[in-house]
Amino acid sequence: MPTPKNTTTSFPRKPLLYGTVVVLAAGLLGFASYRATAPDGSPRNTGSAPAAEVSADPGAGVYPELAKLARRDADDRLATGRTDAPVVLIEYADFKCGYCGKFARDTEPELVEEYVKDGTLRIExxxxPIFGEESETAARAAWAAGQQDRFWEFHRAAYAEGAKEKGFGKDRVRVLADEAGVEDLDRFMxxxxxxxARDAVTKDQEQAYGIGATSTPSFLINGRPIAGAQPKETFTEAIEAAAEQARATTTGNAGNGARDAAE
Structure with missing residues (x-):
């Protein structure tokens, strides 16, 4: 399979870390990534239908082992939403990725408004970083901004229209941190x-490689893989299906508990 032009870089395949079942998810991520970001003349999403189709069946395409990757850590500075939200969207992304920027500007804010604020969704x-040294610098800079509780502000500044074209060298990320309201810039640097910072970024990278992600952005929604900057409807369907499944599970567990108590 050819490498999509200007969207991804080839990397050594690392061992899958989360069990044999993840091989299927890895294949889905790889194929959907290619469909979503393929060069002209190759099979791709033409806009008539999402490249990653989401079944109405809440359990379809869901891998329980991948759902366990949600950290739900109250101290996670690179997350937003309730730790007990029924749905967790994990995003694997690179600040030099144009498709990631499209998702960050066009889709993510609407998901926050509709699902994070009402407690349904948590985003982690x-x-x-897959595009080289500047990607690594931007990733560590985002982590460093998070240590002063300004990750999402840095995220917004780094994904603003035209920001990617200015690069992510040391001087530039300092400017972005200042725009993001990072108070202590010397500490940030x-x-x-x-x-x-290096350990945190490496940990995230290894997790992405471990699930078979080969391009950005890649997502997990309660263990359901989605690749590419898909239309908002793709994410809405996946989030609502996951929320429905979570509610059904909670109701079932409550019913079982009541029956156990009665016995």
Whole structure:
């Protein structure tokens, strides 16, 4: 399969970390990524239908082992939404990725308004830099901004129209941090070059490789893989199906508990 032009970079395939079932999810991510970002003349999403179709069946395409990757950590500075939200969207992305920027500008804010604010959805970011040194710098910078509770502000500044074209060198990420309202810029610069930032980014990278992600953006919604900057409707359908499944599970567990108590 050819590598999509200007959208992804080839990497050594690393071992899948989460069991044999993940091989199927990895194949889905790889194919959907290619369909979503293929060069002209190749099979791709033409706009007439989403490249990643989501079944109305809440359980279709869901891998329980992947659902376990949600951290639900109250101290996670790179996440937004309730830790007990019934649905968790994990995003693996790169700040130099144009498709990631499209999702960040066009789709994510609407998902926040509709689902994060009402407690249905939690979004957890994973740094997945795949475009070289500047991608790595931007990823560590985002983590460093998060240490001063300005990750999402940095995220917004880095994905603003035209930001990617200015690059993500050291001087540039400092400017972005200032735009994001990072208070202590000297600490920010120290943090982004520190071992904690490098370890955090590597951990996220390894997780992405481990599930077979080969391009950005890649997503998991309660264990359902979705690849590419799909139309909003794709995410809406997946989130609502996952929320329905979570409600059904909760209701079933409550019913079982009541029956156990009665016995």
């Amino acid at each position: 970011w994973r740094n997945f 120290k943090d982004l070059d520190g071992p904690a």
